[in-house]
Amino acid sequence: MEASSNTLSRTLLAVLAHLGLLAAWYAFVALGDVPKYVMPSPLATIKALFDANYNWWLNSGVTALEIFVGYFLALGVGVTLALLFTWSKTLEAFFMPLLVSLNMIPKVALGPLIIVWFKYGILPNSMMAFSIAVFPILLTTARGLRETEPELLDLVRALRGSRWQLFTKIQLPGALPYIFSGMKVGAILAVAGAIVGEFLSSDKGLGYLMLQVQVTLDTPAMFMAVILITLIGVALYGSVLLLERLLVPKDARIA
Amino acid sequence: MTEPFIHLSGVRKTYRRGGEAHLAISDATFDVMPGELVSLVGPSGCGKSTLLKVLAGLHPQDEGEVRIGSGTHAFDPARDVGMVFQAPLLLKWRRILQNVLLPAEILGLPMGEARERARALLGLVGLEGSEDKYPYELSGGMQQRAAIARALVHDPKLVLMDEPFGALDALTREKMNLELLRIWKESGKTILFVTHGISEAVFLGTRVVVMTAGPARMADNIAIELPYPRTLDMKTHHAFGEYTRRIYRLLGME
Ligand SMILES: Nc1ncnc2c1ncn2[C@@H]1O[C@H](COP(=O)(O)OP(=O)(O)OP(=O)(O)O)[C@@H](O)[C@H]1O
Numbered sequence: 284m285e286a287s288s289n290t291l292s293r294t295l296l297a298v299l300a301h302l303g304l305l306a307a308w309y310a311f312v313a314l315g316d317v318p319k320y321v322m323p324s325p326l327a328t329i330k331a332l333f334d335a336n337y338n339w340w341l342n343s344g345v346t347a348l349e350i351f352v353g354y355f356l357a358l359g360v361g362v363t364l365a366l367l368f369t370w371s372k373t374l375e376a377f378f379m380p381l382l383v384s385l386n387m388i389p390k391v392a393l394g395p396l397i398i399v400w401f402k403y404g405i406l407p408n409s410m411m412a413f414s415i416a417v418f419p420i421l422l423t424t425a426r427g428l429r430e431t432e433p434e435l436l437d438l439v440r441a442l443r444g445s446r447w448q449l450f451t452k453i454q455l456p457g458a459l460p461y462i463f464s465g466m467k468v469g470a471i472l473a474v475a476g477a478i479v480g481e482f483l484s485s486d487k488g489l490g491y492l493m494l495q496v497q498v499t500l501d502t503p504a505m506f507m508a509v510i511l512i513t514l515i516g517v518a519l520y521g522s523v524l525l526l527e528r529l530l531v532p533k534d535a536r537i538a
Numbered sequence: 539m540t541e542p543f544i545h546l547s548g549v550r551k552t553y554r555r556g557g558e559a560h561l562a563i564s565d566a567t568f569d570v571m572p573g574e575l576v577s578l579v580g581p582s583g584c585g586k587s588t589l590l591k592v593l594a595g596l597h598p599q600d601e602g603e604v605r606i607g608s609g610t611h612a613f614d615p616a617r618d619v620g621m622v623f624q625a626p627l628l629l630k631w632r633r634i635l636q637n638v639l640l641p642a643e644i645l646g647l648p649m650g651e652a653r654e655r656a657r658a659l660l661g662l663v664g665l666e667g668s669e670d671k672y673p674y675e676l677s678g679g680m681q682q683r684a685a686i687a688r689a690l691v692h693d694p695k696l697v698l699m700d701e702p703f704g705a706l707d708a709l710t711r712e713k714m715n716l717e718l719l720r721i722w723k724e725s726g727k728t729i730l731f732v733t734h735g736i737s738e739a740v741f742l743g744t745r746v747v748v749m750t751a752g753p754a755r756m757a758d759n760i761a762i763e764l765p766y767p768r769t770l771d772m773k774t775h776h777a778f779g780e781y782t783r784r785i786y787r788l789l790g791m792e
């Protein structure tokens with residue numbers, strides 16, 4: 284009882300904080316007499332949503348698609364590589380230092396190159412999202428898989444368990460908290476990656492739209508675009524969080 | 539006379555890492571009869587864990603003979619070994635019953651039967667009612683009991699225990715000793731029990747195998763002729779003291 288009323292009051296406080304920010308925004312614009320092109324009111328921002336010229340549905344859809352493609356590619360590649368590394372020490376010793384070095388490259392700096400390689404459109408922007416999101420997922424997964432107790436491996440080997448059983452019953456569930464922690468970081472980075480890609484070159488997407496309306500100083504539309512990008516990120520992050528709730532017992536989760 | 543269940547003779551084991559060779563066991567020679575509980579003592583690093591790994595088939599020996607099973611007691615290396623370590627090593631994302639079932643899953647045993655067996659074993663180790671708990675909800679001693687149930691769930695003929703009570707406090711440890719003797723009597727398993735506790739070794743074992751500082755050689759193989767069921771007050775008996783003194787002497791600690 285104690286605990287649930289505590290959660291309730293915490294949720295309430297969280298909602299209040301967000302509403303407070305909204306109210307402060309409104310008050311600032313209404314009382315401060317700020318020009319609309321500097322800071323639009325919440326109402327003006329919502330109105331921008333009804334401007335059909337901006338193709339909100341299409342642009343949001345394109346951005347979301349870029350993010351999801353890049354993100355799931357990062358997830359698949361990251362987890363698979365990490366798995367291969369636990370199976371072959373040589374492979375790990377060869378690739379891991381290389382990957383750590385590659386991780387040092389500011390991925391945003393690759394933008395112009397990625398455009399040269401993949402032209403423009405959804406693919407290069409997905410690749411931007413992928414290149415940023417893959418490292419945290421790969422590195423945390425590899426760490427989680429390494430963390431398995433050697434005696435637990437002995438236990439399975441003594442029963443002549445297969446590599447696949449070892450992976451599905453011991454290593455993967457043991458690494459799951461780590462994978463999720465990498466996935467959470469990756470989700471936020473994937474959104475940033477896709478938007479940077481759109482800023483650099485694109486003909487659709489919310490990032491592209493922001494550059495278009497920047498020229499006409501339609502600040503309400505820019506605000507709306509930022510809000511929509513954030514919502515896409517929240518949806519992705521929220522799904523990851525939800526999945527973690529379902530798959531990882533509370534005791535095993537890491538922040 | 540019955541055939542031994544385990545026959546070790548001249549077993550030698552070297553670890554190789556890179557170019558370096560490290561002799562862990564130089565000569566292990568002893569027999570274990572079916573249904574015995576043999577304690578294995580020796581100084582740290584003398585190769586006790588290594589010997590258990592050889593017996594579990596995890597590392598083949600370099601030299602010597604390892605024979606497990608006999609005409610009357612067939613031995614299947616995949617299905618007839620149960621292992622318990624110093625740490626319970628329960629999977630923290632599984633409930634206790636699911637943890638106990640792990641070996642049955644790996645061996646692909648019929649799950650309905652295995653589940654019944656697991657419940658019965660949890661009763662045997664005094665954990666009825668904890669089936670649906672997560673490991674973190676149990677004390678260290680209770681987790682170790684669950685680990686023992688897990689080692690028995692596939693009904694192995696041989697149970698290898700590597701300092702299973704080493705992490706427990708003295709009181710819990712004595713309690714677990716009594717429990718282990720009861721479980722051993724009820725299950726009829728052959729048990730090899732590695733420990734640093736000399737009094738524990740004597741209290742539990744039908745025999746105590748003493749190994750010298752590594753690389754392990756056999757120092758002695760002592761039959762403990764104290765009657766079962768053993769009770770804690772036997773530790774104050776004269777004969778008990780004689781046995782422990784003898785082992786301390788063998789280990790050069792007197
Ligand atoms: N995988 C391994 N590779 C190389 N050397 C090893 C390995 N495992 C153990 N050793 C070495 O072999 C020797 C025996 O180790 P082992 O673990 O069998 O000793 P132990 O008797 O169980 O010691 P303790 O009582 O401390 O558990 C030690 O010197 C140890 O350093």
Ligand SMILES: [Mg+2]
Pocket residue numbers: 586587588700
């Ligand atoms: Mg050891």
